[in-house]
Amino acid sequence: MSNQATAITNGRIGFLGAGSIVEAMLSGILKKGLIQAERMTVTNRNNLERLEELATAYGVSTSTDKFDVARTSDILILAIKPKDAGEALMELRGKVSPHQLIISVVAGVSTSLIGEWLGVDCPIIRTMPNTSSAVGLSATGMSANAFVQPEQLTLATRLFEAIGTVYEVAEEELDIITGLSGSGPAYIYYLVEAMMGAGATAGLDREMARQLTLQTVIGAATMLLETRAEPALLRKQVTSPGGTTQAGLAVLESYQFQEAVTAAILRATERSREMGAEYR
Numbered sequence: 423m424s425n426q427a428t429a430i431t432n433g434r435i436g437f438l439g440a441g442s443i444v445e446a447m448l449s450g451i452l453k454k455g456l457i458q459a460e461r462m463t464v465t466n467r468n469n470l471e472r473l474e475e476l477a478t479a480y481g482v483s484t485s486t487d488k489f490d491v492a493r494t495s496d497i498l499i500l501a502i503k504p505k506d507a508g509e510a511l512m513e514l515r516g517k518v519s520p521h522q523l524i525i526s527v528v529a530g531v532s533t534s535l536i537g538e539w540l541g542v543d544c545p546i547i548r549t550m551p552n553t554s555s556a557v558g559l560s561a562t563g564m565s566a567n568a569f570v571q572p573e574q575l576t577l578a579t580r581l582f583e584a585i586g587t588v589y590e591v592a593e594e595e596l597d598i599i600t601g602l603s604g605s606g607p608a609y610i611y612y613l614v615e616a617m618m619g620a621g622a623t624a625g626l627d628r629e630m631a632r633q634l635t636l637q638t639v640i641g642a643a644t645m646l647l648e649t650r651a652e653p654a655l656l657r658k659q660v661t662s663p664g665g666t667t668q669a670g671l672a673v674l675e676s677y678q679f680q681e682a683v684t685a686a687i688l689r690a691t692e693r694s695r696e697m698g699a700e701y702r
C-alpha cells in the first residue's frame with residue numbers, strides 16, 4: 423500500500439469470482455492504495471491454483487468458503503459469469519444481511535433479479551467496468567437500487583474512481599454501456615491486431631509495427647481528449663484530397679466499417695439484455 427494512501431473503508435471487501443475482471447480491479451485498487459490487500463478476500467468455485475496466483479501477485483486474502491466470505495464482507499463484489507449467478511446467489515440466500523453492500527459487475531443481470539436470488543432487500547449497486555481497470559483507465563457505468571444510502575454510493579464511486587472514470591446512469595442504460603465500453607476494449611484490440619498485422623504483412627518489423635500502431639492509437643485518443651474536436655473533423659484533417667488516407671478510408675467504407683462497428687455494439691447491447699432474461 424502506498425504511503426499516501428487513505429483507506430476508503432475500514433471494512434472488508436469480498437470478491438465472489440476470481441477471473442480477469444477481478445484481477446484488473448485488484449490491481450487498480452492496490453495501485454491506488456485504496457484498501458489494504460489483506461482486507462480483500464477473493465473466492466471462486468474450485469480453482470485453487472488461481473486463488474494462490476492472486477494471493478502471491480497481490481497479497482490479498484483468499485478463501486474456499488464463499489459462505490464465510492459472503493457473511494464477513496461489508497462489501498461483496500459479485501464477479502461471476504451471468505450463467506453462474508443464479509445458482510451461486512440462490513445458495514447465498516439467507517447468508518447476506520441488509521447491512522451489507524452488494525456491488526455487481528455481472529453483465530445483463532438487474533439489481534432486482536440479484537435481490538430476488540439473494541432473497542433480501544439489500545443495497546445493490548450494479549456496475550459495468552472494463553478490463554482497463556488494471557491501469558486505472560476503466561470507463562465504468564453505475565446504478566444503485568432504492569436501498570442504497572448516499573454514503574454507500576459515494577464509497578462505491580470512490581472505489582471505481584480508483585480504477586477509472588465513473589458515470590452514474592439509469593439502470594436500463596447499463597446494457598448499452600456493457601455493449602459499448604464494457605466490451606469496448608476488445609474492439610480496440612481487434613483493430614490494433616489488424617493494424618499491426620497489416621504493417622508486418624506490408625514489410626515492417628513486427629515490433630516496429632506494434633510500436634507505431636500503439637503510438638497512433640494513443641495519439642488519436644489524446645487528440646480527441648485534449649482538443650475536444652469531433653472525431654469526424656479530426657479524421658478530415660488527416661485526409662488529404664486524393665491522398666493515402668482517402669484511399670484507405672474508401673476501402674473501409676467498401677467493407678461498411680461504420681455499419682459493422684454500429685451493428686457490433688448494438689448486438690452486444692442486445693446480448694446483455696438477453697443474458698438478463700435468459701438466466702432469470
Ligand SMILES: NC(=O)C1=CN([C@@H]2O[C@H](COP(=O)(O)OP(=O)(O)OC[C@H]3O[C@@H](n4cnc5c(N)ncnc54)[C@H](OP(=O)(O)O)[C@@H]3O)[C@@H](O)[C@H]2O)C=CC1
Nearest residue numbers: 439440441442443466467468469501502503506510528529
Ligand atoms: N472480462 C471483462 O472484460 C468484464 C467482465 N465483466 C463481468 O464480470 C463477470 C466475470 O467475468 P470474468 O472475470 O471475465 O470471468 P472469468 O470466467 O474470468 O471468471 C469467473 C469467475 O467466477 C468464478 N465462479 C463461477 N461460479 C462461481 C460460484 N458459484 N461461486 C464462486 N465463484 C464462482 C470462477 O471460478 P472457477 O474458476 O473456480 O470456476 C471464476 O473465478 C461476468 O459477469 C462479466 O459479465 C464485467 C466487465 C468487464
Ligand SMILES: O=C(O)[C@@H]1CCC=N1
Nearest residue numbers: 529552600604605606
Ligand atoms: O463479454 C462479456 O460478456 C463481458 C461483459 C463486458 C465485457 N466482458
